[in-house]
Amino acid sequence: MxxxxxxxxxxxxxxxxxxxxxxxxxxxxxxxxxxxxxxxxxxxxxxxxxxxxxxxxxxxxxxQSRSPDTVKLIGESGFELLPELSEIAKTELAWASSLLLSNTVTKTIIIWYEGKVLLRRGILPSESQVQPGAILKRVLEKQKPIYLVDLKVYPGRIEFNYLPENTQGVICQPIGNNGVMILGANAPRSYTKQDENWISGIADKLTYTLSKKSGLFHF
The missing domain is CATH 1.10.287 (Helix Hairpins)
Structure with a gap:
């Protein structure tokens, strides 16, 4: 479309x-x-x-530059939070994901932290488990985001089976040393530099909140 x-x-x-x-x-x-x-x-x-x-x-x-073609992502609209999260963490994650969905081209958000999926929101496939592959491991190791501008041309796309199968573009943004925020878009080459800066700023805010163990989980 x-x-x-x-x-x-x-x-x-x-x-x-x-x-x-x-x-x-x-x-x-x-x-x-x-x-x-x-x-x-x-x-x-x-x-x-x-x-x-x-x-x-x-x-x-x-x-005149032509707007990239968009697709209808395969999946169902959903919003899932890890139940054992504290109310502070749930509020922060809900706020951050809402901003990204409203102000960028993002259609799917996955937040993975310390081996757990804290949040899934947007258009979601049935697969909910995140097994970090080479790309996510590199993001954690280098502490730098990776932007896959046109996912279908990357062999490593198979590791993103927890995103809609026809996701067009992906940003993997580190959340400190222990987590990654994975954003999926329905059009290739659709994130601007301003979007990337915006995403980085939100990730920094989440890093501060999630690194405070006393405010992350219920005990």
Whole structure:
């Protein structure tokens, strides 16, 4: 499914205007029996302007970036929290996941911490267990996020069986040394640098909250 291009009419406007202007000039020339030198010069200027508008419109068609194609993710909408989490941790995780779903292209969120899935939210498949593969292990080891811009071209995509099978893009963001926030999108190359900075900031906030053992689980 392709997102509608709301700027299509605007980008077509120079072509339409230039074509209309050129057509009117031709009609005017055809019905003018005696052509004056001043009118000839005006016609030349009009033709140049019409050609310029058409060329501008064609260039806009070529250089305008096209929104990436989106898909309908396979799964069911859900929101799951680990039952033994404290109310403080549940509130923090619910807040963070809501912000990410509302303000980025994220459609699925998995938060894995110290070997446990603390949160699953968004479009979810039936598989709920996270077995860290090479990519998640690398994120934990290097303490740097990994952005898979088009998941289907990566051989390592098989480790993300806990995401919808047609997930298009994935960000794996470390949460301190003990966890990872996995975000799935329904379009490739859809996260911007601003999104990545936003995700990193939320991960830092979660790192602070989850690292406080007294506030993580009920005892």
């Amino acid at each position: 392709t997102q509608p291009d709301q700027n299509k009419v605007l980008r077509m406007l120079p072509i339409i205007t230039g074509g209309l202007g050129g057509t009117l000039l031709m009609i005017n020339r055809f019905f003018t029996p005696n052509l004056l030198a001043s009118q000839a010069r005006s016609d030349v200027v009009g033709v140049i302007l019409s050609a310029f508008l058409i060329l501008t419109g064609l260039l806009w068609q070529q250089i």
